[in-house]
Every structure is written in C-alpha cells, then in structure tokens.
Amino acid sequence: MTAVVLYSSGSAAITRALLHFIWEGALIALALALLLEVFRPRSARFRYAAACAAMLAMLAAFGLTIARSWPQTSAPVPVHPVRLQMAPPPAFPSAPAPANHGDRLRWLVPLWMTGVALFGARSLASWLAAQRLRHTGICAPSDYWQRKIVELAETIRLSRPVALLESCLTEVPVVVGWLRPVVLFPAGLLSGFPPEQVEYFLLHELAHVRRWDYLVNFIQSLAEDALFYHPAVWWVSAKIRSERENCCDDVVAERGDARGFAAALAALEQSLLQNRNAARMPALAVNGGKLMHRIQRLLGRPESPRGAVAPALLAGALTISIAVAIGATQPPSPGVVKPWVKPPRAENPAPLLLAQAPSNPQPNGQADTRRQTPYEKWLNEEVVYIISPEERTAFRALGTDEERQHFIEQFWQRRDPTPGTPENEFLEEHYRRIAYANENFASNSVPGWKTDRGMIYIKYGPPDEREEHPTGGAYERPLDQGGGIVTVYPFDKWLYRYIQGIGNNVNIEFVDPSGTGDYRMSSDPNEKNTAPVQPPPGPGGRGPGPRGPAAQATEQFRTLQASAPPPAVAPKATGSFPDAPTPAPAASPEAATAPAPAPTADSGFRRSRETGATIVLVAPRVSGTISSVRVQNGQTVRQGQPLVDIDSGSDSPFNHILSPIDGVISNSTAQVGGRAEPGVPLMTVSPAPVAAAAPLPSPNPQVQTLSAERPPENIVEAIDFRGSRRVSQDTLRALIFTKPGDPYNENVLQRDLRSLWNTGRFGEIAIERQAGQRGWIVHFVLGDRSIASAARSDDAKSTQQSQVLDAFKGTQRRSESGPAPDAVFEADVKATMYQAGFEAGYLCYSQGGTFGTCNDPAFRQFQAGLLEEAVKAMNRIVKQSGYTPTPEARKALAVLQKSVADARTERLQAR
Amino acid sequence: MTRKEPDPPRPTDAELEILTVLWSRGPSTVRDVHEVIARRKPTQYTTVLKMLQIMAEKGLVRRDETQRSHIYQPSRPPEWTQRQLAGDLIQRAFDGSAKNLILGVLSSRRASKQELAEIRRMLDEYEEGKS
DSSP states (O other): OHHHHHHHHHHHHHHHHHHHHHHHHHHHHHHHHHHHHHSOOOOHHHHHHHHHHHHHHHHHHHHHHHHHHOOOSSSOOOOOHHHHHHOOOTTOTTSOOOTTOTTTTTTHHHHHHHHHHHHHHHHHHHHHHHHHHHHSSEEOOOHHHHHHHHHHHHHTTOOSOOEEEEESSOSSOEEEOSSSOEEEEETTHHHHSOHHHHHHHHHHHHHHHHTTHHHHHHHHHHHHHHTTTOHHHHHHHHHHHHHHHHHHHHHHHHHSOHHHHHHHHHHHHHHHHHHHHHHTOOOOOOOOSOHHHHHHHHTTOOOOOOTTHHHHHHHHHHHHHHHHHHHHTOOOOHHHHSOOOSOOOOOOOOOHHHHTSOOOOSOOOSGGGSOOOHHHHIIIIISTTTOOHHHHHHHHTOOSHHHHHHHHHHHHHHHOSSTTSSOOHHHHHHHHHHHHHHHHSOOSSSOGGGSHHHHHHHHHOSOSEEEEETTOEEEEOOGGGTOSEEEEOOEEEEEEEEETTTEEEEEEEEEOTTSSSOOEEESSGGGGBSSOOOOOOOTTSOOSOSOOHHHHHHHHHHHHHHHSOOTTSOOOOOTTSOOOSSOOOOSSHHHHTSOOOSHHHHHHHHHHHHHOOOEEEEEEOOSSOOOOOOOOSOSSSOTTOOOEEEEOOTTSSEEEEEEOOOSOOOSOBOOOOTTSOTTOBOEEEOSSOOSOOOOOOOOOOSEEEOOSSOOSSSBEEEEEEESOSSSOHHHHHHHOSOOTTSBOOHHHHHHHHHHHHTTTOEEEEEEEEEEOSSSEEEEEEEEEOOOOSSOOOTTTTHHHHHHHHHHHHHHHHHHHTSOOOOHHHHHHHHHHHHHHHHHHHHHHHHTTOOTTOOOOHHHHHHHHHHHHHHHHHHHHHHHHSSOOOOHHHHHHHHHHHHHHHHHHHHHHHHO | OOOOOOOOOOOOHHHHHHHHHHHHHOSEEHHHHHHHHHHHSOOOHHHHHHHHHHHHHHTSEEEEOSSSSOEEEESSOHHHHHHHHTOSHHHHHHHHHHHHHSEESSOSSOOOHHHHHHHHHHHHHHHHHHO
C-alpha cells in the first residue's frame, strides 16, 4: 500500500519534472545560445566546456525537480493533484504548476519510460556495435604505423597505450573505447593516403583519446536517452559534438599544418563520396560537424553566420510558450511531446556557383542588368553559350530554387572531365574563360562575354593561333583571297586547328568596322576591307566562286551558335526531343547500350591538351563501372589518383580510362570498385613505341569440330581455355558471353572470339568443339602474344597528347564533315565515332603500333568495319529511341553512310 | 555484357579478418596474410591456408595460380562487404547505431560534390593568399 502510494507519488514527481523540464531545458539552451552567439567566444575549448556545462545543467535541473517533489519515505503523502499544487519551486514563482493534471497526465510517465527504454536500447546497440568493431574484420597495420602512433601520442602528451588497427567495417578513421582505446583505420587507407595525411588523422583521433571524449560522448548519449523528448537537449548535444571535433582539429592544427589537415579531410571525404557512389550506398543523413565549417575554421576564415541560432531561439520560445500553455489549462498534446529527433539544421549554404560568378569589371549599361535572379543570371549569362536547348528548357521548367541548385550541380557534373575528383576542370576553365573574355574583349558598351570574340572564346577556348591587327590599315592579303595589299578595318584573326563538330583549321575573323573595339565575327574575309574590293581574277580565270573552306566553317559555326540562343532570343523549340536535361537517349534498352554522350570525353581530351600528360589505360571490360584505380608501384605516380571511366558504354569489351597523371607508370594494377572485379591488370597505352609492329595474323573464326559424332543436344556443355599462361581462366571467362548450358550459337562464339582477341593478349585464337556427354565442349585455343608488359614514355608530355588527339581526330572527322546535326544526334554520333576510334586505336596498339601512327591495312580495315558498325548503331538509335531526327540530322547520317561506303570501296581497292 | 558471377556468401568474422588483410595489402600470398594475422594473435600457417582455400571456393577471394606461390586477392571491394553486412535490417540498425558512439575523423553526413568543389577552392585560395 505504501509502496503503491510511493510509486504513484513518485510518478507524479516525474510527471512534474518532465513538464517543468520543458521550460527549464529551453531556458538553459537559450542561455547557451546567447553565450555562444552573442559573445562568440573563439576558443573551441571554451565553447565545448560551455556546451557540456549546459548539458550537465539540464541533467541537474531535471534531477533536482524530481528530488524536490519526491515523496519522503517516512511520511507517505496521499497522492492527490493538490499535492503538486502545494509546492511550486519558489525559484520560479511564475512557473505554471500542472494543476489538477495528475489524473489526466497519468499516461505521461509510462510514455516517457517507453521512450527511455527505446533510446536506451539504441544506446546499448550502439555500444555493442562499437565493441564489435574492436574485434571483427580487423588486422594489424605495419610496424611503421605501430611505431608512429606511439611517437605521435608522445607529442601530445598522451601516456595511455592506444592500439592501432585496420578495419574493413569503418569508412573513416575512428576511435573506439575508453579504458583501452583503439584507433581503427579503414583497410587500405594507411597505404593509400600520403603519410603526412595519415598522421593528421592519427593525431586527431589521439586527441579524442587524450580528452576522454569517448567517455563524455557515452554519458552524453545517456543524457539524450533520458531527456529524449526535448529538442533543446539534442541541440546542445549536437553543439557538444561539433565543438568536440573542433577541439581535436585545433590539436592537429597546433602541431602541424592546418591547411594540410584541411586538405586531408577534403581528400578523405572525396574518396568516401566516390566509394559510396560506386557501391550505391544510401547516404546516412546523420548530422554532425559540417565539413565546410570545420575547414573554414582550420583555414582561419570568418565562419559564415551560423543558421543554428535562429531555430534554437525559435525552439526556446516555442517550448516556453508551450509550457505556459500547459500550465494554463491543457495537457500537452502528444504531438508536442513527441521527440524531435532532428537537431536544428544550419541554413542552406548560399549557392556556391554564384559565389564564383565572374565579376564583371565593365559597368554594364545595358538594360538587362535589371534585377535578374541569380538563376536567371546563371542561365542567361554564365552558361548561355554552353547549355544545350534541352537543358535550357528543362531548367526553365524547374519550379523551386532547390531544384535549380540541383540542376546546376548536375549540369557541371555532367561536364566534369574527371568525375570523382574534387576539381571540376571544366567548371574552372569555363569561369576562367568568362573572366578572360570580360577582361580582354569588352568594348565601351558591351561586356566581354557578350561580344562575338567572348562567345567564341568561352565556347572554344583560346585559339591555337591568333593574328591581331588592332589598328587596321594596310594588310597584305593572302593569295587565296586575291592577294595584293588592301586597307582594312581593325581585325583579329583566330585559328583553331580543330573544333569538334565543326572541323579542322577553323579560321574566324572578327572585324571592328566602327573602331569602338566592338569586333564582330565575319564570315567573309573581304568584310574587313574598308572599301568593297573587286576580287581580281585568280590564276586560271577563277572568279569569286564559292567561298573557301574556312569561310564555310565559319558559316557552320554560326549555325552551331544558333543551337545556344543568346539571352534575348527565346529558347529554340526542341521539337520532338525528350525534355530530359541530359542528351542521352535512354528510351529503349537497345538505345541504352549506346555509348554515353561524349561531352566528358570530349572535354577530357581538350583539357589534356592544356594540363599535361594523359595516360590512357585500357582495361578489359569488367562488369560495372570503374570507380577508382589505384596505381601501385609507380614512383612518381600519385597513389590513389582516381582514374576516370570516360566511356561507360556497355557494348564494348573495354573500359576506357583517362586520367591526367604526371610521370611514368611502371607497373600498374587496378583495384576496381563497384561491382567490378579487382585486380584486373590495366594496360597503359602510350604513344612511345613499345615494340616493333608485328604483322597481325587474323584469328580463324571457323570452329573446328574435333569429333565425328554429334552430341545429343545442341548446347554448350563446358568451356575451357587452353594455351594461355598469363591470363587466368576466370578473367577469360569474364570476357566471354557464352556460358555452359547456353544453346550452341556460333555467332555468339565469334563475338567471344573477338572480345578475347581485342584484349590484345593473344597472337592466335582458335575455337574447337568436341562432343561431350550432353552437348558441345568448346575449347578456346589461345596463343599468348608477347606484349610489352609496361609501356614507358620518357617524354610523356608532348608526343602523347598530340598523338592521342590525332588518333581521335582521324576517326571523328568523317562524321563531322556534314552540316551540324542537332545536339542530341550529334552527341550520339560523336560518342559512337569516339568508341570506334578508341577500339581501333586499341587494336593498333595491341599490334605493337602506336596511336595515330598505325598504317597497317588490317588496322584500316578494322577501322572501316567499326565505322560500319557505328552507322548501324546510329540507325538503331534513330529507329528505337523514339525521336525523329531533324533534316540536318538526316543529312549527317547520310554523310556518315557515304563515308562508310567510301571506306568500303577503299578497302576493296586495297585488296 | 559480361556475365555476372553469383555473389559469394556473406563472409564470417574470421573470413572478414583475412579479407581486411587483403584489402589493406592488396593481392598477397598465404605467407603474407599469415604474417599479418600472426602479428595480432597466434595462428597456424595451415589455418590461414585452409581458410583461404575455403574462401576461394566460396568465391570470396580469387586465386592466381600462374605463379609458383599462389596469390590471393579479394573478389569484391570493401564497399560490397559493407553492404552485405548491412544487408539485413537488424544488422543495419546495429551497425548504423555505432556511429553515435565512435568518434570518427569525419561525421557521417557526406558532403556534396559541390561542397567539395567549394572546399577545394577555399584551400587553393588559402594557398595563394599565403604565397
């Protein structure tokens, strides 16, 4: 009886404390928020201590409130709501007492206890999971790091022993444990990251150990569990967490290079992002210290105004008013007491791209400086020349800024030549060009980016050659324009050796007839002449005639420009094209196998011309996409340098990987992420002659039948590979399509043969079949080719780029000679041609030749064959992707088909 | 299309340990693996060998027999295993919750690509400002 009474009155005390804590907690959080945000103490240690104190104060407030109204065991008090009313805490006379709620709030304590039990169970699971990390999937790192951690511990005066282990279950370096702490590094990180970066991570974790953070964190979790229903608790807890990281960051920064540590964090984040993309793991949206803020702190930058204070104040105000409301009449509705699990998030970061927008040095007197939203500005100024009509339409259809921001992010990602690295070279280059254009091409009235020269510069980059005649005057006219000396307006002549989609040796002239610096693109070389000239009769009585190829190119140029209309012009109707922002036709499964559109590859190559060596790695096709390749053993190759799969077309037996790497790859093995197989050797393709070109024996496609009798069923019973010592059976199996149990199909077998042949590993391949018990036993008889195992290039800078580029030009030129097809179709054509070119180039390499120098007839034949395939693929795309090509596109296809026909004739003649 | 091999079964704890060694060291011989494992706890060479053979059968590792001492390498990347282990719901709740307690270098909230680009820009600017 006494016990029951005691329990009931105890329950009443807790009810009371739970209700009172609503305003107590809010008040404490408010005090903390004021302290942190008004005085803005700089020291992370102080901020951390303050947050911890707030948490302790919350626990104390809750405990004291219970203690105050806890029934005395000696004098059991009859439980009655009035009892509660009798003793409001004198310190807060205005505090609302939950008058006569005792009966109505009977459910509150059981509810709270259930919550505590659930959160407690979660904490227990956390603890068990953390313990498990200590024992499962771990291995001891090398002695070097074992010694290093002891050394580092000494530098921060940490005397407790700390174990260092590698684990396959963590993604980032973590510390687990309190009495016997263990630092766990993800498997491969110790060797995969530069040693100084690993040391930074180690220091950070050791700082956690020295500061007893694990213990504090544990207690903090328990406090969260007990007071789970109050948002202020979670807010304070989040504060403690982020300041704790800051404290440890400071420890690292004091003993090392703050910038280096910031870079290390960014690099780690980067690698995680990549792995996650590869493994398609859902991002866990648990909040913690935001990386951006941490790095700003490390670099000593003023932190951007924290958005957390507003929600905190709001939460405080809200809870106080709720508390008042409760006190007045009504019991809290369950919706209010519901735990607010999500701590207040900081405000959305300002759109990043806008921060990078080029500052326009010219006072722009034009009307369109009227207030544009940043997104309009982005669309109509920043990317106006490079956005495709489809993308433009899609962008305009977007409703919210969030979607727009996302679109912009995607927009740049699609163009990133090296997805996976933090740098987006395309983006950087684009804004550099805008800045350059604004600086150099602005006239009195027009900002640089809007001028013709600006447009061309932004779209196609710096010209390969440039002839400036800023004053005009006398000019010796080239012979093909009529020769002689003429007087001209100021003009500026640019030469691009090659522009994709337009052609070779594109000459563009800009003329300034007004003398104001406002150069206009001209399609006629005579336009710059001050007086209309009669073209003198050329040799052989040639009249003005058709304009030269350069002028035609300029003309095409104009046509192309039209696909990206200037801001004033309404977006071109996209006709029957799908509205998807990406130009990839992915409508049908067939079409999906078509190679991805080329912009990344394209810009990758363009870029490589400027940045330096490009090493092209070609790997036998493995399933999935390659996410990253770790190049080992290379002396000068940066470890962990991500290589980029520039072509994910699944039809090809190869993955094509392109990466800007400096130096020489001596021996490379690849670890392939995602669903792909690790350990597939990569071959470096380098223009340096690796071996004398050997005549290519063509493989015998005929299947030899070894046994006279036929098997009972026409299926493939088993497959084996003979004669290859170098390539494992598994790898070979992975390369072919046929598998045991399949119906026997010689077409598929020949495809397999080609796929094996294309690896370049074999000098001869034959297929034999033999009757087995149920079906055919298929033997692939392989003869290993002697290939150069390592491609070395001492002069990786000059030869390589140009030759790789040339190789691609050679195969692409044919399709590009037609008039400009519309953007989607053009992308398809390019991608296919690109694919064809790459495979042809690879084959050439596998013969011991080099890119761009292969004149072997077999190579040419193969190339022509691929061209043919490309046309077939084009037709398939046209048929199946559900769009009707425009007349231009049809013309382009016709041109392509004609060039195939030409190639065929050539081939016949060659025979 | 390359034929997909059936996924190997989820590794046991002991297998996980060997896989960790392989992921951390790259393709290794049995001797290499044994050396690393023995550093932490006494283990027989033959135990490791047997384990690796079993794992090769299961498809967890690949064996390259072209050299005299066979070289083993994991058939799947660590991310795959993490996913496998996080496959069932209980396990996921279990492992995910460890994040509350352990103290990592980075929070478990991943930055977006754009944020990273911005960070990279800040780092570069800082460098420029310094020099």
